[in-house]
Amino acid sequence: MKFDSKLIHGGISTDKTTGAVSVPIYQTSTYQQTELGGTPTYEYSRTGNPTRQALEELIAELENGSRGLAFASGSAAIHTVFMMFSKGDHVVVGNDVYGGTFRLLNTVLNRLGLEFTAVDTRDLAAVKAAIKENTKALYLETPTNPLLHVSDLAALSELAHENNLKVIVDNTFATPYLQRPLDLGADIVVHSASKYLGGHSDLVAGLAVTKDSADGEQLAYLQNAIGAILGPQDSWLLQRGIKTLAVRMKAHNENTKAIFEFLQQHEKVAKIYYPGDPNNPDYELAKKQMRDFGGMLSFELQPGANVKAFIEALDLITLAESLGSVESLIEVPAIMTHGAIPREIRLRDGISDELIRLSVGIEDKADLLADLNQALTRA
Numbered sequence: 003m004k005f006d007s008k009l010i011h012g013g014i015s016t017d018k019t020t021g022a023v024s025v026p027i028y029q030t031s032t033y034q035q036t037e038l039g040g041t042p043t044y045e046y047s048r049t050g051n052p053t054r055q056a057l058e059e060l061i062a063e064l065e066n067g068s069r070g071l072a073f074a075s076g077s078a079a080i081h082t083v084f085m086m087f088s089k090g091d092h093v094v095v096g097n098d099v100y101g102g103t104f105r106l107l108n109t110v111l112n113r114l115g116l117e118f119t120a121v122d123t124r125d126l127a128a129v130k131a132a133i134k135e136n137t138k139a140l141y142l143e144t145p146t147n148p149l150l151h152v153s154d155l156a157a158l159s160e161l162a163h164e165n166n167l168k169v170i171v172d173n174t175f176a177t178p179y180l181q182r183p184l185d186l187g188a189d190i191v192v193h194s195a196s197k198y199l200g201g202h203s204d205l206v207a208g209l210a211v212t213k214d215s216a217d218g219e220q221l222a223y224l225q226n227a228i229g230a231i232l233g234p235q236d237s238w239l240l241q242r243g244i245k246t247l248a249v250r251m252k253a254h255n256e257n258t259k260a261i262f263e264f265l266q267q268h269e270k271v272a273k274i275y276y277p278g279d280p281n282n283p284d285y286e287l288a289k290k291q292m293r294d295f296g297g298m299l300s301f302e303l304q305p306g307a308n309v310k311a312f313i314e315a316l317d318l319i320t321l322a323e324s325l326g327s328v329e330s331l332i333e334v335p336a337i338m339t340h341g342a343i344p345r346e347i348r349l350r351d352g353i354s355d356e357l358i359r360l361s362v363g364i365e366d367k368a369d370l371l372a373d374l375n376q377a378l379t380r381a
């Protein structure tokens with residue numbers, strides 16, 4: 003089955019008991035057992051729930067992994083994955099990861115004796131140099147947030163495996179529609195499904211997929227032990243959202259290309275970060291590694307332009323955190339999504355105070371271009 007069909011028919015797509023074409027919301031905490039000491043399929047909904055399982059099997063199939071697991075948020079998924087490591091373990095981490103991931107690693111998990119080194123994962127030599135005796139994994143995003151840097155997953159996986167490291171990829175920005183890290187050598191994929199997979203800004207959820215079944219067993223054990231699971235209603239809503247991922251991603255890709263071309267010729271725009279820009283140093287790699295360039299783009303206005311006036315003049319494009327939804331969302335990472343990162347680290351990594359991140363929605367592109375155009379005249 004082709005990927006776009008798997009979105010609709012993959013995993014468990016109809017209910018085994020009733021034939022319902024939409025898997026029902028099994029709103030139950032526990033399950034009647036027919037014999038004492040038996041081995042029931044479901045015993046308690048933290049451990050397993052049929053609605054969640056339908057979603058978990060779907061994401062495993064979409065990422066070409068062996069085991070999928072659903073969590074209460076992307077952060078919960080990332081946290082649970084990091085609990086595979088122990089005190090004294092070291093992880094090499096991309097320096098341009100989601101702000102909340104940075105916060106989790108550097109203010110929470112560091113207190114439990116996990117060590118992290120941040121590097122630019124586009125630079126293989128830097129990654130290699132950061133590997134130490136106690137390094138257990140490489141954790142990265144590609145494309146990154148908010149600069150849309152692209153790292154070579156195949157080359158990094160090869161380097162990591164030579165050093166016995168697990169490769170963990172946050173695939174939130176690309177989704178399995180654009181890129182499947184496990185096929186390129188990664189071991190574990192995580193998602194904030196609150197973004198493209200859910201797709202409608204109506205859900206907070208996380209997913210993880212392992213390539214290897216032993217990793218899958220360990221992660222399922224941790225999911226049950228820690229308990230940050232996704233409930234049945236949100237599991238249902240997420241599966242519903244995933245069914246339209248292909249049509250949404252096509253529209254996101256197309257609108258983003260149009261906006262890139264518009265911004266590129268606009269005198270008030272100084273710099274654009276977009277992997278689909280043929281002049282972007284990551285362009286060839288993005289073309290090879292991804293099916294298309296995605297729906298995210300960041301940019302800077304000319305020095306002296308008024309960012310606040312521009313953003314507040316926007317009518318259709320909504321000022322909000324988050325991304326990956328049907329509606330276009332705009333934000334300034336320095337004071338919103340990446341506010342938790344100390345300013346000097348942010349600036350060093352290229353996230354200026356004026357950087358603007360746009361998550362391009364699937365509205366009519368003429369409306370989006372008109373909105374940007376009128377707002378830019380106020381900047």
Ligand SMILES: *Cc1c(COP(=O)(O)O)cnc(C)c1O
Nearest residue numbers: 075076077100172174194196207
């Ligand atoms: C939003 C996001 C997360 C965190 O996910 P939540 O669902 O908000 O907890 C992690 N990684 C990336 C790339 C994100 O965009």
